[in-house]
Amino acid sequence: MNQPVRTLDVQQFIDAERFSPCQWLILILCFLVVAADGYDTAVIGFIAPSLVKDWGVDRSALGPVMSAALVGLGVGALIAGPVADRLGRKAMxxxxxxxxxxxxxxxxxxxxxxxxxxxxxxxxxGLGAAMPNAVTLMSEYAPARLRGVAVNAMFCGFSCGVVAGGVASAWLIPHAGWQSVLTVGGIAPIVLAVPLALLLPESVQFLAVRPGKQAQIARILKRIAPQAQLNDLRFVGAQTQESTQGQYALAIILSGHYLRRTLMLWIAYFMGLLIYYLLASWMPMLFKDAGFSDKFAALMTSLFPLGGVLGNLCAGWLMDRFNANRTIVGTYLLAGVLVLIVGRFVGSPMLLGALIFVSGMAITAAVVSMSAYAASLYPTEGRATGVAWMLGVGRVGGVASAFVGAALVGLGWSFGEVFGLLAVPAVAAAFALYTIGNCRSEYTDAERAAGATAQSH
Structure with a gap:
């Protein structure tokens, strides 16, 4: 008599194992992808003064160039998510x-x-397509107990990439011209693609819902736990609702069961990027208008992304140990309080610098943490699309920040008034996320098993 075939849930297997060298490799490779993303996203700002000088154009003429990549980021994310849910995270x-x-x-x-x-x-x-797939792949390989800190640590690569762009530009432009900065930003990702193709595994959750992938899954799981006995097992992914089976990924995230959380994520991420990009782009000018020197403005502005590195790690740690939804809601509310306070201490440089640093921690952590959180809210078949569309729609907030900042500066708003206004989108983002976490009836046991562990606390 034939023995029944035993099944193994791949996510439960990953959750039960230690964080292996294979998963460290995935984290490092995804970190490098995000770092390359940060370099190429920010590089146009570093070469802009040289463009003005070499081409003899007005600074205002660079507006389309400065925003073109952000628009491409949004479009790329919207396209890449559904494609990745069909072809695979690694390939995309x-x-x-x-x-x-x-x-x-x-x-x-x-x-x-x-x-x-x-x-x-x-x-x-390309930049817009890379980010959501790095997030999805990392979130699907990180054990539930470490998922928040792993994804947020990966996102620290973005700030490191921005810093690397600034350092590279300072050395390369005087020696080889602004073209060399873009050349480095092209060669490095192409070189990185080689170890990605050779060493990065495809998501086992993605493979588990595809026929004929059992042997490939076993090989990957052996890399995570070489001692595991995986013979005569059938590997399965997290079970999803029957209503999602066979649907296109976009149809899943917009279906009745997932629509509310999808819309709330879009609103919250839009508001978060509106705050982040408005401050990152306009802070130097706001400082200058407040009477500070260019050197002081540059120093104060650099404290903002620097605080984000520490904020990402702290928020990830809190998400893994407490309720993820409440952690991000609280971080957005903290960001709202901080931007209100910052404008009141323009006359105290030391205190102002500390507040800018802490504001960078809160604002960056809130925005970055949403990627790990969003990945936990969707089934495998729609996860890359859910994350990608949140990132894509949120980029509209980044583009809008350029126009909002220009309008506020044109109206003569002061440093403190601009910062104070940003408390409004921070509270709006917190409320949107709160409505997701406050509706526990939306979440099933199968979803929690798939990784939405944050909702079960």
């Missing part, structure tokens, strides 16, 4: 890294503002 990640690297190389040879704008948009498509 490798293709996107090659894409933004190649277009950055081509952009180094641009001769006009129009050419550079178009090429930056194409670079943004």
């Amino acid at each position: 990640l490798v293709l996107s890294v090659v894409c933004f690297g190649a277009w950055s190389l081509v952009a180094a040879h641009a001769q006009t503002i129009g050419e550079l704008t178009a090429l930056r948009f194409l670079t943004g498509l």
Whole structure:
């Protein structure tokens, strides 16, 4: 008589094992992808003064160039999510890294503002596709007890990439011109694509819902736990509702069961990026308008992303040990309080610097933590799409920040008034996320088993 085939839930297997060298490799590779993303996203700001000088154009003419990559980021994220849920996270990640690297190389040879704008948009498509797939892959390989800190640690690569862009620009531009900065931003991702293709495993959760992938899953799980006995097992992913089976990924995240959380995530991420990009882009000018020197403005502004590195790790640690939803809601509320306070201490440089640093911790942590949280709210078949569309729609907030900042500065708003206004979107983001966490009836036991552990506390 044939013995019944035993099944093994791959996510439960990952949750039960220690964080292995294989998972450290995934974290490092995804960190490098996000670092390359940060470099290529921010690089246009570093080369802008040289463009003005070399091409003899007004600073206002660089507006389309500065925003082109952000628009591409949004479009790339919207397209890449559904494709990744069909073709796989690894395949889409490798293709996107090659894409933004190649277009950055081509952009180094641009001769006009129009050419550079178009090429930056194409670079943004690859950048937008890379981020959600790195988030999804890392979240699916991180044990539930470490998921928040692992994904947030991966996101620290973005700030490191921005810093690397600034350091590289300071050395390369005087020696080899602004084109060399874009060239480095093209070569590095293409080189990185090689170890990604050779060493990065495909998501076992993605493979578990695809037929004929059992042997491949066993090989990957052996990399995580070499001592595990995996013979005569059938590997399964987290069970999802029957209503989602066979649906396109976008249809899943917009279905009646998931629509509310999807819309609330979009609102919260939009508001978060509106705050982040408005401060990151306009803070130097606000400091200058307040009477500070260019050097002081640059120093104070650099404290904002620097605080984000520490904030990401702290928020990830709190998400893993307490309720993820309440952690992010509380972080947004803290950000709202801090931006209200910052504007009141313009006359005290030391205290102002400390407040800018702490504000960077709170605002960056709140925005970054939403990626790990969003990944926990969707089934495997729609996870990459759910994360990608949140990132894509949120980029509209980043683009809108340029216009909002320009309008406020044009109206003569002071440093304190601009910071104070940003408390409104911070509270709006907190409320949107609170409505998700406050409706526990939306979550099933199967979803919790799939990784939405944050909702079970």
